[in-house]
Amino acid sequence: MARIFIVGSGVVGTATGKGFLHAGHEVTFIDVLPQRIEALRAEGLDAHDTLDLRAEPPAFIFLTLPTPNVGHRYDLSAFEAGTGSVGRALREAAEKHMVVVRSTVPPGTTEGLVQPLLEENSGTKLGEGFMLASNPEFLRAASAVEDFRYPWMTVVASRSARTVERLRELLAPFGGELRTFSNPAEAEFIKCAHNIYNATKISFWNEMWLVSQNLGLDLDPIAQTVARSSEGSYNPLYGIRGGAPYGGVCLPKDTQGFLGLADSIGMEMPLLRAVVEVNDILAERVDREADALTSA
Template identity: 30%
Template sequence: MKIAIVGTGYVGLVTGTCFSEMGVDVTCVDVQESKIDNLKKGIIPIYEPGLDDLVHRNYKAGRLKFTTDLKECLNEVDVVFSAVGTPPDEDGSADLKYVLEVARTIGQNMNKYILVVTKSTVPVGTAQKVKNVIREELNKRNVNLDFDVASNPEFLKEGNAVDDFMKPDRVVVGIESEKAKSLMERLYKPFMLNNYRLIFTDIPSAEMIKYAANSMLATRISFMNDIANLCELVGADVNMVRKGIGADSRIGSKFLYPGCGYGGSCFPKDVKALIKTAEKNGYTMRVLKAVEEVNETQKGILFEKLVKLFNGDLNGKQIALWGLAFKPETDDMREAPALILIDKLIKAGAKVKAYDPIAMCECQRRIGNKIEYATDMYDAVLDADALLLVTEWKEFRLPSWGVLKKTMKQPVVIDGRNIYDRNELQEQGFHYTCIGK
């Protein structure tokens, strides 16, 4: 079976590579020549554990190809996945120009039946727009060709994307015809051998499922952060509260960890887009508006705790940051809480020295040399007035507190992810602050 994946970003490259690992003949397409050239040389544009080896192996085996020209492979493939970006527009809605451009190219150049599958996260109604654009281009050519559209939203977690794709908890596919269903069943069959998790729906429902899933997870995070902030005021311990409510089978324990806000490429963008979709249809998503508001406030909570600790004066203070990426196991800094924190610290006159195992090059690309970049986690805390844990990388979990105590100017730790033991740090002579205690 031959397929094309348009877009070699996070979703497209993981999708194409994992399909090729199962024996599918995959051509990955991207308009950026430099990216395609690098991929052919084995240079991967994103950091994702396990992806490098899969790309190299399948490219060498000839199952994974890279090109800048979608037209050249349309006569060979049965399915085209559109995995191009859908960045937020100025009003918060998803910008569909790249998705529709792919549809336009297909309509202008297809010569046989093709199933066009939207993999990007797109608002309800996008598949119909794709269908209309393809049909419009075919009509301009006076060509009457059969084709189908489908929606196949991705549910990949950055840092665990390869496993998520190879062993999915569910695969959602929105279809309109039995032919499209048959093709998608055949394509996903290798991933379903142990447990059939393929869910077929109508297309609008599939498009909505992705937004609803991410918005629910974002809601749980903001809810728990709201509860954590109240716990501090009333003297409760949010970790105990989290365990108590998570033990309820109706609630469960996932995504109930308080912290300094969510970021990344999905949650912020998808919550905004769903709010905007509702507005365009005359409805107000009141819960999601609150979710977004809580999260934006939470991104500043570490700064507020630091300001309070130093009586409002951070001018000239040396602040160490552990973690820059929005979550561990990725270099993604889109909507990362660290960016908000750094901006506030610099404006307050503080000096910032940061360390992240993977994301420092990405941070430097975004903000340049506004901060100092440490060579390791212990270099970051040298002469620091305070250490702020922003991203819970594994190597930060068991630091040598004795070394920190000797090298820091002031033994102050603000834990933005609640991974340390208050009693242990206080016994070592640290002033320790976390979220929700």
């Protein structure tokens, strides 16, 4: 049984803590909102407004703090405040604890922000007074508890192989595929790309829906068929090699041709136009690099 603290007890934190509780671990929830603490206690859960590590054995401290956006940037103010409070708790700790960043954060945050904040507030150094890792969540709001208990994918990253192994031991019993990385920024990038990919797929089919409406077609059976027919849907490795623009006959012909079709019926397709523009940029870059190698 592991000792676990959940710092930030919103949807992600509550689902994470309840998942660990169901697996038999000892869990304490930490949050700054009195009403949230009262609600957790009403469920019979251990919840407090302050993290106290003075009498605790080595524990896992999961940062599940909010990181909303403000315009085109992440607002990390609440995340920074919560991380600082963990650092101050580590200053009083008798044991070395593991801090795990589970919030969705920009790549580089674990080492570029969390580590300095913990070191500054704890008065100790990474590896001496605490361990540090990234373990991004992949939970859906409507089924967060279930998703934690039965994960499809678990990602763990740390510079310390021992830290990765300890997290593997904690999380492996939940099942699902578990992938490990030595750079926390890789795990952070995975989570951001994961969400952006989902958003892009939704916008792609919404753009197609707008065109289908104009043409008097029902998109549902079309989309369901393409979900089985296109290699990009059934082959998870298709198209993921960065730096390689699409070429050949079919893809350039149909991306360009469909833009012409959309223009002919007065429809804007900004996403498809961006797809073509990105490919053109990559193709030009590949050509420049090839010319440079030839002339070298």
